[in-house]
Amino acid sequence: MISSKSILTENVTVTNCSLLSTGSRKQLDFVFFDAGGGHRSAANALKAVIEQQGRQWEIRLVNLQEIMDSLDIFRKYTGVRMQDVYNVMLQKGWTLGSAQGTALMHGLIRLYHKGQVRLLREFWKQGQRDLVVSLIPNFNRALRDSLPATPLVTILTDLADYPPHFWIERQNQYLICGTEKAVQQARELGHPLEHIFPTSGMILRPSFYERVSVDRTAERRRLGLDPELPTGLVLFGGQGSSVMPDIAKRVTAPTQFIFICGRNKKLAERLRGMDTNFPKYVEEFTSEIPYYMHLSDFFIGKPGPGSISEAIAMRLPVVVERNAWTLPQERYNTEWIREKQVGIVLPSFRAIDAGLRELLEPSNFLRFRANAAAITNRAVFEIPEILETLLQRETPSAQSPLPQEKAAN
Secondary structure, X not given: OXXXXXXXXXXXXXXXXXXXXXXXXXXXXXEEOOXXXXXXXXXXXXXHHHHHOOOOEEEXXXXXXXXXXXXXXXXXXXXXXXXXXXXXXXXXXXXXXXXXXXXXXXXXXXXXXXXXXXXXXXXXXXXXXXEEEEOOOOOHHHHHHOOOOOOEEEEOOOOOXXXXXXXXXXXXXXXXXXXXXXXXXXXXXXXXXXXXXXXXXXXXXXXXXXXXXXXXXXXXXXXXOOOOOOEEEEEOOOOOOOHHHHHHHHOOOOXXXXXXXXXXXXXXXXXXXXXXXXXXXXXXXXXXXXXXXXXXXXXXXXXXXXXXXXXXXXOOOEEEEOOOOOOHHHHHHHHHHHHHOOEEEEOOHHHHHHHHHHHHOHHHXXXXXXXXXOOOOOHHHHHHHHHHHHHHOOHHHHOOOOOOOOOOO
């Protein structure tokens, strides 16, 4: 057996895993990529819980981008990986026309489907797996076609399959869905009930379930904040967003903010240097998001499934926007926020001041906060039990036929 905390093979980074079979220990691959931070984060969170539970599994973390590098036309012509282009677009807010961009991306994925399957089959030759778990969209057809004899499980890390075929394909596989909407979409596409497993939400890091034992009043004072003012956490992912200073300029409502800028030092410096009419604290990259959420009363950010779910887990009402710049896969999330009555959806953050006044109106805020507190998300602890169930199933009986769509190669 070959084990290592970090082994770099020709095509993939393998983290804390075994490459050869270990007798009765089950072999699972978790497939992720770094287009956005949520897929890697979900894979790591799930792996951490499985290890805490002491399950006799070998988990290999597989970065799909590293397997597919030779087919990445962005990398071929610019030297920059497609996932890095995507992340820069998010950071800069260059998401207008993203619906059309998604359609173009789907066309390219179909065009290179045979090449994707070929590269994946070469990779799977490293050793037979008992289960392959996908935490990524767009490439689940290629994963299925490259694994004719291995069960495939797709865990949706979005609240719904939007646009269609972003996550859910008409093929023989299992689906783990965090909302009623995603379950409904899987059923409408012909997946049998025994292949669909609902959970109570999105995967969150285990730290969001740990009690934060600090005095909010004392900690707010330590950060230079007013202990009595409503406090908002402003967070737009690991690279921050250019909209954050604009939010700071527009707010006149009686409130204050904690700005999390991630790895964007220039953004952090700009916010620290701004003359605002409210107290603020600016942080760069941190793994202590539960701590800062504990000090906050509400959340402002993009309608990503991870950030929304984290905020709701910490009982924070949310403020997001939905417009032409909103990513297609995140548009349903704003409908979910309205349906669950856990926050405010603005047409633009230009209306942030009015939105905050509406949010903080006492009856509204109490209602939003109570609705957030009523949502219990234990998905990261539920999914290992689902995977255990699937591992115990006999593979032939798990592969009931589904109507097949015409292949687009």
